[in-house]
Amino acid sequence: MSQNDSIAGIRNVTVVGGGVIGASWTALFLARGLSVTVSDPQPGVDEAVRTYVAQATPALKALGLDTSSLTARLSFEPDLAAAVRDADLVQENGPERLELKHEIWQTIEGSAPAGALFATSTSGIPATEIATALRDPARLVVGHPFNPPHLVPLVEVVPGARTSQETVERARAFYRDLGKRPQVVRKEVPGFVANRLQAAIFRECVHLVTEGVVTMAELDDIVTSSIGQRWAVAGPFRSFHLGGGEGGLPHFMSHLGVGMERRWADMVKEKVAFDEATRQLLTEQAEEFGGTVDELAAERDRRQIAVMRALGETFDA
């Protein structure tokens, strides 16, 4: 990819909000040859974003991207109206409060070019609710990344009730050509899909640890050495389809469905909460992870990139 290229017709991106998600998007957009303006009124945001980009650079390089002179196409403009004036895409990563989102998007709509694509990284607020502040709600779609966006392939594209099909298709095409794995979600549900699945499994994780069946570290080892490796290559449905023998998923449901329903009935009755005792236990056990969060995250990312390379999900195929 040459410098200052365009992806699916998008050349200039305005990243609204320079927190961790915004900074990670920024790093990826730059490494894919786009020009990025970051808009955030916080003092020091330019420093923080530049630091994040520098820290993400080894990972971007390992993914096969061109990381030479990354920050040559990076600029900062705290004034939101000015920041979006030449945007082809606005990727908003503001605080998760509806009234703030409304303010932000009204300013954006009042100043951005008529053809600009509007995407919000929100993990919790439906596009339908954010878009009530817009004159043209058809332009806005959720483009929810999995953290960190410069690394994890998934982007959940979630249209609101009034999002146009054209907006959905433009967003999908952009994220796809950016090298992500966008997935359009068919209905707006709280948490969308990936975070709901995380919450569902985490409830049982917390239960098993508070019951003393395993420690946190032991549970993590169980996951990485079984379902994690499986689900990196085949999701839960496909895994059960292939675990059911020749009869596939229908056989699985006939054969093991009743047992699973019984397990579900027991599970929903479990009392699981982040009460004081639970917090204390998990906090104690978290100390066993060792290392700082930054060190452990770098190690995790290095290993994940190795997995992505093995699966051909990088840019050097």
Added chain:
Amino acid sequence: MSQNDSIAGIRNVTVVGGGVIGASWTALFLARGLSVTVSDPQPGVDEAVRTYVAQATPALKALGLDTSSLTARLSFEPDLAAAVRDADLVQENGPERLELKHEIWQTIEGSAPAGALFATSTSGIPATEIATALRDPARLVVGHPFNPPHLVPLVEVVPGARTSQETVERARAFYRDLGKRPQVVRKEVPGFVANRLQAAIFRECVHLVTEGVVTMAELDDIVTSSIGQRWAVAGPFRSFHLGGGEGGLPHFMSHLGVGMERRWADMVKEKVAFDEATRQLLTEQAEEFGGTVDELAAERDRRQIAVMRALGETFDA
């Protein structure tokens, strides 16, 4: 590894039950240089096990194991008492019915050498219940693999109430030296750990598909492109620890714990069951997987081996 070697003092294994799990254990034991006697009264079991071993051979080779003359150390003995006479380890994979397990283990105990290690692959019956049939319940432990055992690293080692610490340690050492990732589970709970976690997430998977939020294939794509890749390298606790910024898991709990508890409260109220409509929908969507179960499983295993190689979890490190 030279031929006919021993692993943690075990040279001769008797595999009881030549179904899919027994055949997969057999393939792995052979590829690690052990001698294996398969005992199963079903006619044609020798043919079926040999076919399975032949089909598993490319995967074993890709894992870095020596697959030359694999079946030279393989024999069949339908008579259980005769089959276990020289066993250092009995790995039992019989039907999941308690009265049958009792019969099988009584016969084994009556005929196996006094020092033989007793392991059951059961996924559903606690060692405590199986061991009531034994004169010496201290000898028996659950060694529950994740299917297929010749590929997926995890073995859940689950002691019963009367299993001796020595038996637990011997089993753990054997599976570890075999190249697996054994995990001792601290309490006997139905489904142990990995299958409980699968059940927990699968409930929400089925809910999201029956609600029309995504299709099965779309949900699988979401998992493989996000949490699957993550959990192949860092389990759920470590992932949330590293997703909480500098504050780690304690910060995550303070910051997002309440939101997650609210999500849990909603989820446990969802009605999810394999009723007629659900079965029909999932059966229809399963047709979209395309290919036969064997073809899809081979593709999945090929990709998983690539992941395992990337993570250094094979035998050619």
